Amino acid sequence: MDFTATEIMTVAASRLLKDGTVCFVGIGLPSTAANLARLTHAPEVVLIYESGPIGAKPTVLPLSIGDGDLALTADTVVGTPEIFRYWLQGGRIDVGFLGAAQVDRFANINTTVIGPYDAPKVRLPGAGGAPEIASQAKEVFIVLKHNPKAFVAKLPFVTSAGYLDGGDARAKAGIPGAGPTAVITDLGILTPDPVSKELTLTGIHPGVTVEQVKAATGWDLKISPDLKTTEIPDAETLTALRDLQARTAAAHGQVGGEG
């Protein structure tokens, strides 16, 4: 089966989610990948959305973070303060699954502003739940499309912490979780160097060249000597993804975005 760059990104992101994982899910690409995992290899994954649903099993992808389907299919629905206080801050989240507008070489995330904060070129939506998810989930996956505007050497604004300036800066700042252990894009997978914490290309999707990934990255991207090629999505998984998106399009007239 042929597949698109977005499809292999989504499938690659979903594969990282193990069965039984408790996952705090961002809307958009993370929600698509997390629900695909639930519908394929990880039926017991627990999806928590910041609007309050715990154990959501939506039949279609939510368009917004608070769609009714999330509440109706959840094990329970609690208030938003409780989600952040008991469940996230309480240390009960295995994986925070986030999107981003921009990422830098140390996996810090910007979703706030392009240009100066007081005189922005582009005002983005802002932090939402991400700063605390990025710091308090046991580990973090980031999924976003790969281009030079998104992968920048230095962010204009750090909304949510990755590894800050690299090395042990994150631990020194007193941030509890391990941080972003994988950045999944439509070109490949980047993981932090164990010591410097600089994002390194460790996986590349079939048909993509290293030059292509370097050209789409706004810094001199390090390439792992052990670079692996992403396994081609199997027909069953692709069918599950396409069915999910077709159901979603029929329900909403479009596929989910940020929220």
Place this chain on the structure above:
Amino acid sequence: MAKITPLRDAVASLVRDGDTVALEGFTHLIPHAAGHEIIRQGRRDLTLVRMTPDLIYDQLIGMGCAAKLIFSWGGNPGVGSLHRFRDAVEQGWPHQLAIEEHSHAGMANAYVAGASNLPFALLRGYTGSDLPKVNPNIRFVECPFTGEKLAAIPSVRPDVTVIHAQKADRRGNVLLWGILGVQKEAVLAAKRSIVTVEEVVDDLEAPPNACVLPAWALSAVCPVPGGAYPSYAQGYSERDNRFYKAWDPIARLRETFQAWMQRHVLDTDDFAGFRRVLAESMKEVA
């Protein structure tokens, strides 16, 4: 003690120029009808508080009601940017908008602290983020027991909180269910409160642990069926995703925005009038 009253009267008596006002609802139960009534009555210099300023705040900001916005995520959920919010921040139109920006965890905790009559909220938060550099209301304190550094932000204490809920009984006790967001905390943090409801019933039929706001903790309860539109009320209506998408081109330009607000909000008497005119104009677009 809640008075069951028309929305127009509740807004006239409870929302004043210069007030700090929170209209809450986390995607679900957003009090759009009340927002429109605030616009119709021409309130000015409001400090608007809301975790997720979306379409109704885009409208309030674009109509010049707001002097300041306290928030944690500003976008059109599932669609993209809020153009009136961005125009105010990027270009100062219709006038400068001061912003105080937080994370969701910070805002949720600030409402809890407000409801708990505490001066500030305490959380593990904001570490490594640049938000504390641009928001002087995010500070850090030391735990008196362990020395750990923790984030502190001022409580949110609105003059008025406005929410929408599913139903009230005839005494004004209010029941809400589904995605509850921060509505309960926002109401209890406020000096005054307005709750618009889908319907008024004889008996709430609430299980013992349901989310009920007792009449004596509220100022006004106003029957406004469909008052959350285009947001939704679980058990009563669905989110109108078509309208969220339609809002993007309406709000993109100042002129189309102003014409739309004139026709749909300023030139209508109430939310029922808005819904009638909107049905006509959506038919014209289709």
